[in-house]
Amino acid sequence: MQNKSQQAAGTVVILGTGGTIAGSGDDVGYTAGQMSVQALVGAVPALAGRQLEAEQVAQVDSKDMSHAIWQRLAQRLAHHLAREEVAGVVVTHGTDTLEETAWFLQRVLAPAKPVVLTAAMRPATSLQADGPQNLLDAVTLAAWPGAQGVVAVLQGRVHGPAEVRKRQPFALDAFESGEDGPLAVVQEGQVRALRSWPSGEALGLERIAADAGTWPRVDIVVSHAGADGVVVEALVAAGARGLVVEGTGNGTVHASLLAALARARAAGLPVLRASRCSGGAIVGSPEGALPTAGVLTPAKARVELLLQLLLPPSS
Structure with a gap:
């Protein structure tokens, strides 16, 4: 059971962008981005009763991530992070470009509240589906008072935006933080910090205000x-x-x-x-x-x- 002292009072917003975590099919020949973010939340019984909101920002395979989606995602994140009742935000994403999105969002927003990207290496219909646990860990982290900045959590490890990288194309444990190691671990609903959280000055939404097609x-x-x-x-x-x-x-x-x-x-x-x-x-x-x-x-x-x-x- 989660230690209530680790939970922040407030709502966690979950923004969906598609990816394998929302995919359907077998472990190799699946189609990404088939399930809504609301369906992903509903498939995790442990999230029942939590203060959650879910919003679909995009529905793509992350190999097809675009500047326009990045722009829209940053805008929606800024909107929700500015709400006093929101403790943090989770973004469900595909694994292929997750590290690029994490760096983009950290540089543009550098949020004081946590923005937690999570994903899956197996589709939602897989017998080895890893999405439900990753989503549960992401919500736990987004509600934890000690978290800040844009991070990614997969397989119980919390990675910083500068260090996170996908190192393996198929294994469930596909992400690492190189020599620096993870920022924290999430185990059985508990967050254990290992080193400093990301910080820095936000470039601001005005930096990306132009039509994304003209970037x-x-x-x-x-x-x-x-x-x-x-x-x-x-x-x-x-x-x-x-x-x-x-x-x-x-x-x-x-x-x-x-x-x-x-x-x-x-x-x-x-x-x-x-x-x-x-x-x-x-x-x-x-x-x-x-x-x-x-x-x-x-x-x-x-x-x-x-x-x-x-x-x-x-x-």
């Missing part, structure tokens, strides 16, 4: 054996406003690709380098190296560069 194009290019500058040149010609390079090892980039990226920078395009390694952060910045994204994965580095390009022009 600047930011693309990711990959360094690998035999790489050249053809993709960079094509993306620049297609209207890219910024580029992230997924480097090898410690963010290293093939010489031919590096030359093309240097030309793009000379033409005014910002470029960030990240690493394709599954853990750790880029260390150091040798002379002549491209600016580093540090601990951010290439996908999160793309989000960061996008948000920087959305900075309003100086008056």
